[in-house]
Amino acid sequence: MGESDVGIPGTVSGTQHSVKRNCKMNIDEFKKFAGASIDYIADYCENIRDVAVLPNVEPGYLSQQLPKRAPEQPEHWTKLMTDLDESIKPGLTHWHSPYFHAYFPTAQSYPAIIGELFMAGIGAVGTDWESSxxxxxxxxxxxxxxxxxxxxxxxxxxxxxxxxxxxxxxxxxxxxxxxxxxxxxxxxxxxxxxxxxxxxxxxxxxxxxxxxxxxxxxxxxxxxxxxxxxxxxxxxxxxxxxxxxxxxxxxxxxxxxxxxxxxxxxxxxxxxxxxxxxxxxxxxxxxxxxxxxxxxxxxxxxxxxxxxxxxxxxxxxxxxxxxxxxxxxxxxxxxxxxxxxxxxxxxxxxxxxxxxxxxxxxxxxxxxxxxxxxFRALKLWFVIRIYGVDGIQKHVRHHVSLAKHFEALVNADERFEVVISSLGVVCFKLLRDEALTQVILEKIAKRKNIFIMPYYYKSQLLFRFVVCSRFTQYEDIDKSWQEILSQTDEVLSKKGEMCKEVDNICPFGRF
Amino acid sequence: MGESDVGIPGTVSGTQHSVKRNCKMNIDEFKKFAGASIDYIADYCENIRDVAVLPNVEPGYLSQQLPKRAPEQPEHWTKLMTDLDESIKPGLTHWHSPYFHAYFPTAQSYPAIIGELFMAGIGAVGTDWESSxxxxxxxxxxxxxxxxxxxxxxxxxxxxxxxxxxxxxxxxxxxxxxxxxxxxxxxxxxxxxxxxxxxxxxxxxxxxxxxxxxxxxxxxxxxxxxxxxxxxxxxxxxxxxxxxxxxxxxxxxxxxxxxxxxxxxxxxxxxxxxxxxxxxxxxxxxxxxxxxxxxxxxxxxxxxxxxxxxxxxxxxxxxxxxxxxxxxxxxxxxxxxxxxxxxxxxxxxxxxxxxxxxxxxxxxxxxxxxxxxxFRALKLWFVIRIYGVDGIQKHVRHHVSLAKHFEALVNADERFEVVISSLGVVCFKLLRDEALTQVILEKIAKRKNIFIMPYYYKSQLLFRFVVCSRFTQYEDIDKSWQEILSQTDEVLSKKGEMCKEVDNICPFGRF
The missing domain is CATH 3.40.640.10 (Type I PLP-dependent aspartate aminotransferase-like (Major domain))
Structure with a gap:
């Protein structure tokens, strides 16, 4: 007997309970919804390199699409899937795109997703030992x-x-x-x-x-x-x-x-x-x-x-x-x-x-x-066992190796210099024309092909490039570098003109 | 191309990259694992009333079963499912059992589980607007x-x-x-x-x-x-x-x-x-x-x-x-x-x-x-839309109605008195023999059929009963009351003998 059966009339001490059906999703619908969601997530992950890493929306885009009030009556899950695809996804920055090189990596993996699923499904919480x-x-x-x-x-x-x-x-x-x-x-x-x-x-x-x-x-x-x-x-x-x-x-x-x-x-x-x-x-x-x-x-x-x-x-x-x-x-x-x-x-x-x-x-x-x-320990347990220590080590070494690959690409171009390279983070600068760094970054940001951020460090404005996604391959790093190069080439070729735009360099700093 | 393809050999600046395969789960395995997990969770929820609400384990039970070190090499997900079922589940307190009447409810619902699944699958995080x-x-x-x-x-x-x-x-x-x-x-x-x-x-x-x-x-x-x-x-x-x-x-x-x-x-x-x-x-x-x-x-x-x-x-x-x-x-x-x-x-x-x-x-x-x-807003959005405001109201009214039903059961027994009843919480006491409250509670705890806690309030030791699970039905409340009654009957029938055990009443207080 599931939740959908709640509220069967009963009488106690003369009280007549009215029939109340409070479940809007039964187990079969849940399984269908879950199956469709798993497929959606799998597609999302496997094809993430084909989507622009940055969304093409303006502030307030979503409030124009969503109702101002919650629905009084239940809606079907298929409607949510449509809205997720049509309203939410276009406003997402894709943190697991191989072309996401901003901030730091935020982890996601298949074993961890299932770990979270179980955490939600079991839905237990722990305080002291007795609580669970x-x-x-x-x-x-x-x-x-x-x-x-x-x-x-x-x-x-x-x-x-x-x-x-x-x-x-x-x-x-x-x-x-x-x-x-x-x-x-x-x-x-x-x-x-x-x-x-x-x-x-x-x-x-x-x-x-x-x-x-x-x-x-x-x-x-x-x-x-x-x-x-x-x-x-x-x-x-x-x-x-x-x-x-x-x-x-x-x-x-x-x-x-x-x-x-x-x-x-x-x-x-x-x-x-x-x-x-x-x-x-x-x-x-x-x-x-x-x-x-x-x-x-x-x-x-x-x-x-x-x-x-x-x-x-x-x-x-x-x-x-x-x-x-x-x-x-x-x-x-x-x-x-x-x-x-x-x-x-x-x-x-x-x-x-x-x-x-x-x-x-x-x-x-x-x-x-x-x-x-x-029950967050579940996802740690799942990841450690399904990757093994060996798999975690390979993940780290692979990312560092991708960063080294990128570093070599930067250093091979005499216009740039790597200032600091540490683990998956490579900070580099334009050797001359530092003032144009921000113009280049803005052009890159507008094109939305890669996501890379500036960092203001010891009076220098740097390009800060991080290997973030677990999907990243050498070819992706090459593509990201090509994107940086193409915009650099364009900006440097129109140097005089561009300098007008550089009135207002923001002092990017600690974040 | 997924994560399993990472590390294809490439050469940059004379560096030869070795092949590194860092993915231990491909998309097909993920889908199988996810499907099996959904089935497991669905079974867990639908049959939760058939499992004892409290686990029958002693402190340290799990450390005897788990290895002291993480595995070096990857393990297959089917092994995890087995361990989840054989080692973890027996040590869980089932917060969504209809016989869980402790603490407060902790929410879980099918739409919210899927909301969490998407949150994990998309795996994006937000800081400011631009981040996502x-x-x-x-x-x-x-x-x-x-x-x-x-x-x-x-x-x-x-x-x-x-x-x-x-x-x-x-x-x-x-x-x-x-x-x-x-x-x-x-x-x-x-x-x-x-x-x-x-x-x-x-x-x-x-x-x-x-x-x-x-x-x-x-x-x-x-x-x-x-x-x-x-x-x-x-x-x-x-x-x-x-x-x-x-x-x-x-x-x-x-x-x-x-x-x-x-x-x-x-x-x-x-x-x-x-x-x-x-x-x-x-x-x-x-x-x-x-x-x-x-x-x-x-x-x-x-x-x-x-x-x-x-x-x-x-x-x-x-x-x-x-x-x-x-x-x-x-x-x-x-x-x-x-x-x-x-x-x-x-x-x-x-x-x-x-x-x-x-x-x-x-x-x-x-x-x-x-x-x-x-992306926690997702689960709120899913729940509100799939239940509708109407569904949320019904859920609240149903729980309050179950609590009223329980209150009526308590008040119908002249040995008890409801001290406070508010929303889904009913605190009641033994009119005489208050000192035996803890003995009764301990006997109930040992039997593990329901989970109810004491509360020490204004110098009185109360039974604190909360309607927690979304699966709870009137019949479940009746069963829980029967469990309390049966243990009360037994304790009161052996009153003299029992009093020896009541040397050490813990002063349960705020939690």
């Missing part, structure tokens, strides 16, 4: 798998004897915020113990965290939310935050009576995928009693390959670490993996008392902001 | 649909001329936090304007927010995260926070030099689904310059039915409002709908400057904590 044991236990286990795939030290694992552990957060912004809140709570409690007369808000008013100017804008936002100062420090010539810059800032703040308490280091900055020097920063953190959080949102996936493990140098100083499988590890969002060296601090930041090690299964619900968790 | 116009524009429109369905005033709509608008947040905990951060930023800036010499942290140290003792624990947590005091105020005999209690607390705090700045009212408290008196609270908020946030996570869905709109009395005082379609409105999580009377404040809380009304489409990405949004 499988949800909690699978997350605990796959987070250990993941830590081992990345080569994180034993002490971060859920299965280790110590107080460390890992949990899935929504996004890197949550992970950074949770790290920052743990750090500030730890420092405030330490100082309160030393001097019980000071108030929490007096201490908080003096707390200072540090990150680089190149870190993701969500790090700065985390500082706002956690009500602490967040200093954006200068980076070295490679875009890396180094010990020296941190030392100077910390000394200055200490001299002013402020309290340095946390560093948020980036492994893979948002603009150029630069790597902060975790070891140098870590030594200072240890000395000054500061928490070290590492945000490896994009680059973390590369750690699946042993040749990138050198990035973990200094991990012994790290208090919390996150990366987003939903960026580069083929796992659909939301899925930000976060580990703590000592979970006591996050538990204490959110509650009065840590209960670490009182239960067989760690109470991972105490390591996050929301009360509940969805 | 359809994602942003559909969200803007369906949030207006939803506001109209609920009968919210015009000024909260995205399409209104004013500065109001709505956006989808992850969870009620995010919504409350965003409300609180907007409120504190507004108040701090106001006071800084009056006295520029005071520091932000001096002001923050004096800020006080108010909520009821019965509000969700995430409200208290929001206070911790936002670094403000959060007072948990006593409620009236109905569990409602009233103006008098707020007035007393505010006066006391003002007398101590503190700064009242925000009230978080609940429409539908977590324990008993009590309704705070928004009008009384609002009048005080207006007088004291306090922000009024309403958390209607569960009960908000009832507003789809005009007969419950009286709950909106006082809405003219409300600054921000949220409810979770992922609780009772048939939309799979995560989906918390939030509206602001004036979006300027949330924009200013997160950034230096509000740019309201500079663009055709509101910049909803500035009204949330994460940088990105998934």
């Amino acid at each position: 044991p499988a949800i909690v236990e699978l997350e605990v286990r796959v987070m250990d798998w993941l830590a081992k795939i990345l080569g994180l030290p034993e002490e971060f694992l859920n299965c280790s004897d110590g107080p460390g552990g890992g949990v899935i957060q929504n996004a890197a912004s949550d992970s950074t915020l949770v790290g920052l809140l743990s750090a500030s709570d730890k420092k405030i409690k330490q100082l309160k113990r030393l001097d019980p007369r000071t108030t929490k808000s007096e201490i908080r008013g003096k707390l200072v965290a540090y990150t680089s100017k190149e870190s993701n804008s969500s790090v700065e936002k985390s500082g706002l939310i956690a009500s602490v100062k967040m200093r954006l420090l200068p980076t070295d010539s490679e875009g890396s935050l180094r010990g020296r810059a941190l030392n100077e800032a910390v000394s200055k703040d200490l001299a002013e009576g402020l309290i340095p308490f946390c560093v948020v280091a980036s492994l893979g900055t948002t603009g150029t995928c630069a790597m902060d020097n975790v070891e140098e920063l870590g030594e200072i953190c240890l000395k000054q009693g500061m928490w070290l959080h590492v945000d490896a949102a994009y680059a973390g996936t590369a750690l699946a390959c042993p040749e990138y493990r050198y990035l973990l140098k200094g991990i012994e100083y790290v208090d919390s670490f996150n990366f987003n499988p939903h960026k580069w590890m083929l796992v659909n969002g939301d899925c930000s993996a976060m580990w703590f060296r000592n979970c006591k601090y996050v538990e204490e930041a959110f509650e009065k008392k840590s209960t670490l090690s009182q239960s067989v299964v760690p109470e991972i619900e105490r390591w996050q902001i929301p009360n509940v968790r969805r | 116009p359809a994602i942003v524009e559909l969200e803007v429109r369906v949030m207006d649909w939803l506001a109209k369905i609920l009968g919210l005033p015009e000024e909260f709509l995205n399409c209104s001329d004013g500065p109001g608008g709505g956006v989808i947040q992850n969870a009620a905990s995010d919504s409350t936090l965003v409300g609180l951060l907007s409120a504190s930023d507004k108040k701090i800036k106001q006071l800084k304007r009056l006295d520029p010499r005071t520091t932000k942290s001096e002001i923050r140290g004096k800020l006080v927010a108010y909520t009821s003792k019965e509000s969700n624990s995430s409200v208290e947590k929001s206070g911790l995260i936002a670094s403000v005091k959060m007072r948990l105020l006593p409620t009236d005999s109905e569990g409602s926070l009233r103006g008098r209690a707020l007035n007393e607390a505010v006066s006391k705090d003002l007398a101590e030099g503190l700064i009242p700045f925000c009230v978080v009212a609940s429409l539908g408290t977590t324990g008993t689904c009590a309704m705070d008196n928004v009008e009384e609270l609002g009048e005080i908020c207006l007088k004291q310059g306090m922000w009024l946030h309403v958390d209607a996570a569960y009960a908000g869905t009832a507003l789809a039915c005009p007969e419950y709109r009286y709950l909106l009395k006082g809405i003219e005082y409300v600054d921000s409002f949220n409810f979770n379609p992922h609780k009772w409105m048939l939309v799979n999580g995560d989906c918390s709908a939030m509206w602001f009377r004036n979006c300027k404040y949330v924009e200013e809380a997160f950034e230096k400057k509000s740019t309201l009304s500079q663009s055709v489409v509101p910049e909803i990405e500035r009204w949330q904590i994460p940088n990105v949004r998934r």
Whole structure:
């Protein structure tokens, strides 16, 4: 008996219930709808290279097509499929097009799609273990798998004897915020113990965290939310935050009576995928009693390959670490993996008392902001098993190899120079005529054949090219490069004329 | 050409690329896997009433079954299906079983499952409009649909001329936090304007927010995260926070030099689904310059039915409002709908400057904590259209009617008394022998036929029964009641013996 049978009249205590049929979709219709949807998605993915990566619509396009009010009566799913195809799809930017080279990759894969389907179909949520044991236990286990795939030290694992552990957060912004809140709570409690007369808000008013100017804008936002100062420090010539810059800032703040308490280091900055020097920063953190959080949102996936493990140098100083499988590890969002060296601090930041090690299964619900968790571990489990560690490594190496291929193409043209190339990100510039960069980018954007963004870095306007789609092949990279070349040729050939258009260069910066 | 073709050898600048096949699932396998998954989910849903609602496993059950390391080589999806069935399913609590009466409903419906499937399949994310116009524009429109369905005033709509608008947040905990951060930023800036010499942290140290003792624990947590005091105020005999209690607390705090700045009212408290008196609270908020946030996570869905709109009395005082379609409105999580009377404040809380009304489409990405949004509007759109407003109303009325049916059953037994009944929540108690409540609940829990929880409310230990599943029918309610009765009969018949077991009553409280 399904939902469609609800409301069969019954009488209790003299109450007559009226017949209420509240289901507008029975199981057969669901299966038809689902089948058609699977076919649609399969076609969408397999033919994604044939669609222009950027949509050809103006702001407000959709509101002209959609009714202003919800329908009173149920509509048939076939009508939705039509609208999806005719109204929604034309307004989509296709993040999985091989010609999408903007932002960072956002993961999508067939195993992850099915993982999400099961998550939705089972529709269970987990708070503590009792609310749904499988949800909690699978997350605990796959987070250990993941830590081992990345080569994180034993002490971060859920299965280790110590107080460390890992949990899935929504996004890197949550992970950074949770790290920052743990750090500030730890420092405030330490100082309160030393001097019980000071108030929490007096201490908080003096707390200072540090990150680089190149870190993701969500790090700065985390500082706002956690009500602490967040200093954006200068980076070295490679875009890396180094010990020296941190030392100077910390000394200055200490001299002013402020309290340095946390560093948020980036492994893979948002603009150029630069790597902060975790070891140098870590030594200072240890000395000054500061928490070290590492945000490896994009680059973390590369750690699946042993040749990138050198990035973990200094991990012994790290208090919390996150990366987003939903960026580069083929796992659909939301899925930000976060580990703590000592979970006591996050538990204490959110509650009065840590209960670490009182239960067989760690109470991972105490390591996050929301009360509940969805069954996100499923999609991690599906992806890791269906690709295997080997498949994930191949995916990473393939993307890096595509980026190297692109880098070689750029360097083979004497008008351009690669400024920074790191993993799947290649930032390059016009050697002369830098002022025309934006004109070229605008022309490329108008043609909608590829999606590439500018990045304003150390007083230079760069082309920022990222290998994003799992469908990308060498031929696609060649085509994207041809598109950049053709527009460059055109703009440079009409240089005098074009320069008039370059009055207004926007200062693209951190995003 | 799909992902399976990647890595065709190519040469660029003398580099020979090796063949790399990184796809472990081609399109045909995906379709087979998806088809089998749809069948599995359909069977799971249609036969959910035949499975015990609670799993019969011990903590750590899954770690004994799963390997300690991820597989190096890819595994076939059929192996995953087997493990899902044999290892995961036995450890699930079935939130959609008609015999699940714990917590609150968590929504799941066929249209929403397909909505999630498309969200995963398209796999696009939105930041600003350009990142994917359809994602942003559909969200803007369906949030207006939803506001109209609920009968919210015009000024909260995205399409209104004013500065109001709505956006989808992850969870009620995010919504409350965003409300609180907007409120504190507004108040701090106001006071800084009056006295520029005071520091932000001096002001923050004096800020006080108010909520009821019965509000969700995430409200208290929001206070911790936002670094403000959060007072948990006593409620009236109905569990409602009233103006008098707020007035007393505010006066006391003002007398101590503190700064009242925000009230978080609940429409539908977590324990008993009590309704705070928004009008009384609002009048005080207006007088004291306090922000009024309403958390209607569960009960908000009832507003789809005009007969419950009286709950909106006082809405003219409300600054921000949220409810979770992922609780009772048939939309799979995560989906918390939030509206602001004036979006300027949330924009200013997160950034230096509000740019309201500079663009055709509101910049909803500035009204949330994460940088990105998934295409969650799709599932709202699917559910609203496939059910119609009429279908949503029927769903609400059906659940309330089931709760009334249950209430009548309880009241017909002279050993019990219904203490509070509100929407789909019925809290009742044993008239004598209250001490045996926990013994009865434990016996019910052990049998795993229904899932019902205790709630400790105003010094009474109550049975808390909630109509949760969309599959629930009158016969299911009867069966659940029979289960409670049978265990009550057994316990009461062996009263003397049982009392020995009642040494250790846990003080169940807010969750």
